Amino acid sequence: MGKLEGKVALVTGAARGQGRSHALRLAEEGADIIAVDICAQVDTVAYPMSTRADLDETVAEVEKLDRRIVAHVADVRDEKALNAAVADGVAALGGVDIVLANAGIASIGVAEDGNEAAVFRTLIDINLTGVWNTVHAAAPTMIEQGRGGAIVLTSSTQGLTGRGGDGSGAMDGYCAAKHGVVGLMRTFAHWLAPHNIRVNSVHPTGVNTPMIVNPVVESFLAESADVGDALANLMDVPVIEARDVSNAIAWLVSDEGRYVTGTTLPVDAGFVVR
Amino acid sequence: MSGRVEGKVAFVTGAARNQGRSHAIRLAQEGADIIAVDICEPVPSIEMYPPATEEDLAQTAKLIEELDRRVVTTKVDVRDSAGLQAAVDAGVAELGRLDIVCANAGVFEIQPALELTDSAWREMIDINLTGVWNTCRAALPHLVAGGRGGSIVITSSTAGLKGTPNTVHYTAAKHGVVGIMRTIANEFASHSIRCNTVHPTGVNTVMIQNEKTWGLFEPDNAHPTRESAAPIFESTNALPVPWVEPIDISNAILFLASDEARYITGVTLPVDAGYTVK
Numbered sequence: 314m315g316k317l318e319g320k321v322a323l324v325t326g327a328a329r330g331q332g333r334s335h336a337l338r339l340a341e342e343g344a345d346i347i348a349v350d351i352c353a354q355v356d357t358v359a360y361p362m363s364t365r366a367d368l369d370e371t372v373a374e375v376e377k378l379d380r381r382i383v384a385h386v387a388d389v390r391d392e393k394a395l396n397a398a399v400a401d402g403v404a405a406l407g408g409v410d411i412v413l414a415n416a417g418i419a420s421i422g423v424a425e426d427g428n429e430a431a432v433f434r435t436l437i438d439i440n441l442t443g444v445w446n447t448v449h450a451a452a453p454t455m456i457e458q459g460r461g462g463a464i465v466l467t468s469s470t471q472g473l474t475g476r477g478g479d480g481s482g483a484m485d486g487y488c489a490a491k492h493g494v495v496g497l498m499r500t501f502a503h504w505l506a507p508h509n510i511r512v513n514s515v516h517p518t519g520v521n522t523p524m525i526v527n528p529v530v531e532s533f534l535a536e537s538a539d540v541g542d543a544l545a546n547l548m549d550v551p552v553i554e555a556r557d558v559s560n561a562i563a564w565l566v567s568d569e570g571r572y573v574t575g576t577t578l579p580v581d582a583g584f585v586v587r
Numbered sequence: 588m589s590g591r592v593e594g595k596v597a598f599v600t601g602a603a604r605n606q607g608r609s610h611a612i613r614l615a616q617e618g619a620d621i622i623a624v625d626i627c628e629p630v631p632s633i634e635m636y637p638p639a640t641e642e643d644l645a646q647t648a649k650l651i652e653e654l655d656r657r658v659v660t661t662k663v664d665v666r667d668s669a670g671l672q673a674a675v676d677a678g679v680a681e682l683g684r685l686d687i688v689c690a691n692a693g694v695f696e697i698q699p700a701l702e703l704t705d706s707a708w709r710e711m712i713d714i715n716l717t718g719v720w721n722t723c724r725a726a727l728p729h730l731v732a733g734g735r736g737g738s739i740v741i742t743s744s745t746a747g748l749k750g751t752p753n754t755v756h757y758t759a760a761k762h763g764v765v766g767i768m769r770t771i772a773n774e775f776a777s778h779s780i781r782c783n784t785v786h787p788t789g790v791n792t793v794m795i796q797n798e799k800t801w802g803l804f805e806p807d808n809a810h811p812t813r814e815s816a817a818p819i820f821e822s823t824n825a826l827p828v829p830w831v832e833p834i835d836i837s838n839a840i841l842f843l844a845s846d847e848a849r850y851i852t853g854v855t856l857p858v859d860a861g862y863t864v865k
């Protein structure tokens with residue numbers, strides 16, 4: 314029997330990359346999935362974002378594991394759309410026990426001339442306010458159900474260090490938002506502990522997903538050797554796999570992590586300790 | 588289904604009882620063979636709870652054998668670096684390799700800072716800090732020689748992240764092991780050897796289930812009990828539980844020791860019901 318049999322997990326940014334990997338990993342352990350993704354381009358993002366076809370592929374792969382999935386296109390900045398998507402998933406699947414606030418963007422490689430503030434603001438809107446919206450879309454139901462639960466917020470090594478900072482809206486916004494996520498995690502951990510709902514953050518180093526494995530980021534790193542060095546891992550591995558982050562999350566949300574709350578868990582090949 | 592640490596060998600200190608035994612068993616359930624050591628004797632400055640015995644260590648060994656895993660036990664003090672090295676060497680000679688280290692052995696005592704004797708301070712630092720280094724020192728050559736990487740998990744405490752009154756020697760040692768962990772993580776990363784610490788809140792063992800510790804939580808009660816102290820313990824955690832169980836620490840260590848955590852190193856992982864965030 315899976316470790317998450319009978320649980321329902323909300324995953325944002327589930328169309329591809331880490332979000333898809335998390336949905337599949339949790340489904341392998343028996344969870345049903347409420348999947349949300351924007352499936353559209355954001356104009357301060359230089360790499361191609363996900364599509365409806367990506368989200369459909371996540372649905373097909375979860376169903377192949379014999380788990381149920383309810384998928385909606387919604388922007389985590391759009392509270393109303395997000396609340397409606399979650400409410401529909403909750404109604405269809407019988408509640409929600411796990412929340413993975415994973416949706417996010419990076420703006421590396423975007424031309425910023427005169428546009429810095431918009432780049433910065435959009436990063437805060439999606440990577441920070443979007444996380445706040447996500448948790449608030451699900452937490453009231455979790456409290457009311459009275460069956461406890463677990464929430465994991467995807468931050469980054471940029472939520473624990475400012476290494477690589479260069480004064481751009483892209484770096485400032487990403488780093489500030491990912492640090493802000495730690496604040497949300499800590500305050501949510503207090504708020505929800507009496508309800509036996511645990512809240513933790515994970516802090517991946519570079520992950521092999523389309524967010525960083527794309528020509529825009531690759532040429533940015535090639536042109537800025539200093540930043541590349543600053544962003545090197547301690548362990549001899551250039552990037553980790555989405556599955557590595559999923560495994561950490563699967564442990565955190567399972568009963569094996571039943572007394573782990575309020576923690577910042579790096580999955581970072583030693584990036585932060587370096 | 589193959590276990591999460593199938594075919595690996597784990598070295599566990601303080602394995603005679605409670606958390607150390609639980610770690611050994613949990614790892615054995617997932618396929619590891621075990622090198623188990625414990626002092627099995629009293630330590631002079633530790634008066635508030637009884638010591639582990641040789642029977643306890645033998646019982647750990649029996650429970651591992653019942654899981655069809657192999658175990659090599661040695662009665663040795665983690666302060667005795669030569670004895671500890673010999674125990675690990677003998678274990679590796681018999682079991683063929685070394686992959687996982689749980690530096691778990693430790694002692695606890697409550698003492699107002701200004702009443703602490705030199706010898707009590709030294710004994711605590713010798714066991715809880717130097718003993719952890721001795722453990723890593725004895726194991727690292729085998730991990731390096733194996734060429735397959737490895738995972739070291741050091742048992743610190745919430746007292747390794749936060750200060751608490753009346754435990755200055757314990758708190759200093761438990762903070763100190765974080766320094767050992769961070770250094771090893773850096774120095775041995777190129778060998779794919781990972782090193783992390785776990786930081787439990789109160790764990791349901793004799794180390795806290797004794798009258799003196801209950802009294803620390805309930806200073807105004809002349810006759811504190813487990814029941815009367817439980818709500819005070821609970822008030823220090825964020826989650827509504829007074830303490831956690833050894834298995835909760837074992838499950839964290841198993842995760843860190845397994846390939847599921849193959850890129851987790853240099854991390855201080857609280858298993859503390861929200862104690863440090865509260």
Ligand SMILES: NC(=O)c1ccc[n+]([C@@H]2O[C@H](COP(=O)([O-])OP(=O)(O)OC[C@H]3O[C@@H](n4cnc5c(N)ncnc54)[C@H](O)[C@@H]3O)[C@@H](O)[C@H]2O)c1
Binds near residue numbers: 326352363419439524
């Ligand atoms: N890839 C890395 O190196 C790395 C490192 C550390 C942290 N992260 C974080 O991990 C998370 C997942 O990223 P990934 O690596 O899988 O990248 P990805 O681009 O493959 O996946 C992110 C997903 O989030 C979706 N998304 C973006 N904005 C959204 C919005 N406003 N509303 C709903 N969905 C939205 C995207 O469409 C995409 O499907 C992000 O929060 C990212 O910041 C990534």
Ligand SMILES: NC(=O)c1ccc[n+]([C@@H]2O[C@H](COP(=O)([O-])OP(=O)(O)OC[C@H]3O[C@@H](n4cnc5c(N)ncnc54)[C@H](O)[C@@H]3O)[C@@H](O)[C@H]2O)c1
Binds near residue numbers: 639
């Ligand atoms: N119980 C708690 O509340 C708690 C909380 C946080 C951390 N810890 C830590 O967890 C670890 C395990 O403690 P436990 O709760 O299982 O207590 P325990 O006393 O039952 O176990 C500790 C074991 O270590 C052994 N040991 C002590 N000194 C030794 C030495 N010099 N050489 C070899 N072995 C020695 C003891 O004989 C005993 O078997 C300790 O490091 C402790 O500091 C405990």
